[in-house]
Amino acid sequence: MNAVLMFARRVWAFVVRDWRLELSYRMQFFLRVLSILIVVTTLFFISKIFTGFTDPRFAQWRDPLAAWLTGLAVLNYFMTGFSSLANAIRQEQMQGTLESVLMTPISVPTVIVASSAWDFVQATFFSFLYIFFGWLFFNVHYRGSFLLALAFLVLTTLVLACLGILSASFAMVFKRGDPFGVFLGTGAALFSGVFFPTQLVSEYAGHGIALVSRILPPTYGLDGIRRVLIEGQGVAEVRGPLLTLLGFLVVLLPFSLWVFKRAVRRAKRDGSLIQY
Amino acid sequence: MSTAVSDLLATPGDPEIAVSIQNLCKTYPVSFARLKRFLRRNFKSPVEALRNISFEVHDGEIFGLIGPNGAGKTTLVKTVATLIQPTNGFVTVHGYDSVRDDEQVRRIVGLAGAEERSFYWRLTAMQNLMFFARLYGLGGRAGKEKIDKLFDLFELKELAQRRFAELSTGNKQRLSIARAMLADPPVLLLDEPTRSLDPIAAARMREVIKALTHDRRVTVFLTSHNLSEVEELCNRVAIISKGQVQALDSPQRLRPTHTPTENISIIFSAGAADKIEEDLRSAFTDHFLTLGRADLQDEWTIKFSRARGDDALDKVLKVLQQAGAVIQGVEIERASLFDVLESYEQTEKTTEAQS
Numbered sequence: 001m002n003a004v005l006m007f008a009r010r011v012w013a014f015v016v017r018d019w020r021l022e023l024s025y026r027m028q029f030f031l032r033v034l035s036i037l038i039v040v041t042t043l044f045f046i047s048k049i050f051t052g053f054t055d056p057r058f059a060q061w062r063d064p065l066a067a068w069l070t071g072l073a074v075l076n077y078f079m080t081g082f083s084s085l086a087n088a089i090r091q092e093q094m095q096g097t098l099e100s101v102l103m104t105p106i107s108v109p110t111v112i113v114a115s116s117a118w119d120f121v122q123a124t125f126f127s128f129l130y131i132f133f134g135w136l137f138f139n140v141h142y143r144g145s146f147l148l149a150l151a152f153l154v155l156t157t158l159v160l161a162c163l164g165i166l167s168a169s170f171a172m173v174f175k176r177g178d179p180f181g182v183f184l185g186t187g188a189a190l191f192s193g194v195f196f197p198t199q200l201v202s203e204y205a206g207h208g209i210a211l212v213s214r215i216l217p218p219t220y221g222l223d224g225i226r227r228v229l230i231e232g233q234g235v236a237e238v239r240g241p242l243l244t245l246l247g248f249l250v251v252l253l254p255f256s257l258w259v260f261k262r263a264v265r266r267a268k269r270d271g272s273l274i275q276y
Numbered sequence: 277m278s279t280a281v282s283d284l285l286a287t288p289g290d291p292e293i294a295v296s297i298q299n300l301c302k303t304y305p306v307s308f309a310r311l312k313r314f315l316r317r318n319f320k321s322p323v324e325a326l327r328n329i330s331f332e333v334h335d336g337e338i339f340g341l342i343g344p345n346g347a348g349k350t351t352l353v354k355t356v357a358t359l360i361q362p363t364n365g366f367v368t369v370h371g372y373d374s375v376r377d378d379e380q381v382r383r384i385v386g387l388a389g390a391e392e393r394s395f396y397w398r399l400t401a402m403q404n405l406m407f408f409a410r411l412y413g414l415g416g417r418a419g420k421e422k423i424d425k426l427f428d429l430f431e432l433k434e435l436a437q438r439r440f441a442e443l444s445t446g447n448k449q450r451l452s453i454a455r456a457m458l459a460d461p462p463v464l465l466l467d468e469p470t471r472s473l474d475p476i477a478a479a480r481m482r483e484v485i486k487a488l489t490h491d492r493r494v495t496v497f498l499t500s501h502n503l504s505e506v507e508e509l510c511n512r513v514a515i516i517s518k519g520q521v522q523a524l525d526s527p528q529r530l531r532p533t534h535t536p537t538e539n540i541s542i543i544f545s546a547g548a549a550d551k552i553e554e555d556l557r558s559a560f561t562d563h564f565l566t567l568g569r570a571d572l573q574d575e576w577t578i579k580f581s582r583a584r585g586d587d588a589l590d591k592v593l594k595v596l597q598q599a600g601a602v603i604q605g606v607e608i609e610r611a612s613l614f615d616v617l618e619s620y621e622q623t624e625k626t627t628e629a630q631s
Binding site for chain 2: 009016024097103104105106107268
């Protein structure tokens with residue numbers, strides 16, 4: 001059978017499975033939609049405090065609500081890229097289903113993509129809700145090329161997915177205590193400019209601390225997306241963050257796949273595939 | 277069972293050896309052993325689960341693996357299924373190496389484990405099997421048709437739309453075997469296939485297993501604690517203990533090799549049983565005989581044991597006939613696999629005690 005069709009069929013199998021599992025917990029879905037609406041509304045009122053007080057140095061923050069909503073929507077997507085595989089592996093280990101999945105003739109890259117597929121579908125929907133609620137209820141408008149913003153989104157998500165693969169490798173072998181999660185989960189919100197401009201970190205905490213922002217891929221992703229959607233910049237102007245993200249991807253993708261393969265082999269050697 | 281097994285399975289390949297296990301060793305390593313040694317911390321020694329195991333399973337054979345808990349049966353089955361990597365030695369399935377060609381091995385091996393947690397509890401039986409069918413490349417109508425046939429074979433049709441969590445333990449087990457057969461694998465690994473089934477369902481399951489090998493030459497590699505089941509089903513049996521194969525042969529040949537005596541009971545009716553007892557005791561000074569009254573009046577039971585193949589039974593019968601007794605029945609209680617296994621465990625305990 002055509003390999004692409006087989007791959008698509010397997011990814012589809014995971015999406016359908018996770019969709020059905022999600023349906024069995026209907027309330028959770030509605031509560032999450034409601035919580036996004038509440039967050040957007042809260043941010044709208046907070047943004048009103050800053051009306052007319054925006055520092056002219058921070059062009060992306062002239063409308064703080066637009067900057068926050070972009071930050072949250074994108075962060076939600078990035079964190080999915082980063083955490084979905086590790087969560088899926090942990091979940092399968094806890095349920096005891098990892099062995100039965102790995103007993104089928106499914107390759108490691110397929111497991112990686114398929115396990116995360118539903119989370120991305122969900123993240124796309126919930127990220128869209130941040131933007132949609134902002135536009136529908138609070139008159140938030142974006143300009144610039146959505147295609148270019150999408151390219152940033154995909155690229156950053158891929159880079160974070162590589163870190164997610166490393167995180168899943170930890171889950172596979174050590175079961176708990178994943179250092180990437182702590183670093184990226186807390187670090188991205190603080191140092192990547194989700195809630196405030198990254199320049200403030202260097203102004204108030206010094207250049208040493210500001211270096212943390214520079215080694216976090218979400219910083220470049222968020223900066224690029226805001227430059228495109230809020231400032232309306234084109235490809236030539238956002239070349240810097242784009243190339244940096246590409247550099248991250250070229251290094252991290254082969255490395256993370258290699259580590260994950262080794263982690264699966266190690267778990268098989270230890271006989272600990274379904275332990276958690 | 278309304279669906280014939282032959283309808284369900286495609287013709288597999290036909291090499292002589294289905295599973296080959298050569299010098300297989302599995303030692304579960306201690307995590308961070310080097311670090312612990314460096315820090316001079318005490319740690320448990322590594323567990324040797326399998327020790328230099330070698331045997332072959334022939335194509336179309338039902339091969340049984342028996343042994344006490346912790347003997348290494350599940351480790352061995354999981355190693356064949358590519359879920360555990362050997363420390364040394366290798367396993368091949370129809371010529372494919374379980375480590376190097378693991379994906380290929382998984383295409384031709386179906387595993388029904390004893391682990392209940394291997395399904396998604398909030399999905400229905402049908403949804404669970406559809407998910408796994410898609411992973412095997414069976415989507416849409418082909419997958420649905422295959423699953424319907426399997427539900428029919430395992431009498432699960434009425435439970436198809438029930439959540440897995442709501443199924444009884446026996447039905448969960450049947451679903452697990454149905455899943456193992458989704459891709460028509462030429463090799464089936466069954467870990468205690470009738471463990472939770474009621475006697476009738478267990479008998480039907482045994483019929484299905486027999487039909488699989490008879491009709492389609494599927495190789496079945498099973499573990500079980502039900503020794504009469506192993507005797508009934510298996511062409512050959514390996515007894516495994518402490519990670520080593522202690523014996524491997526057909527059940528018929530294992531029994532006499534390891535338990536060479538058999539118990540005999542003869543029921544007869546006679547007026548003067550005391551006289552008969554006296555005759556027997558004088559004729560058989562080297563055998564221990566017991567004589568007791570049977571359930572009916574004037575019926576007696578004589579019990580003794582003999583070495584297989586000796587002429588003690590003929591002699592006893594001759595004495596009884598000469599004394600005018602009427603033989604009502606003769607029962608020969610041959611050693612079972614249970615006795616064989618027990619004799620191994622006994623030998624093992626004695627060796628341990630001596631060492």
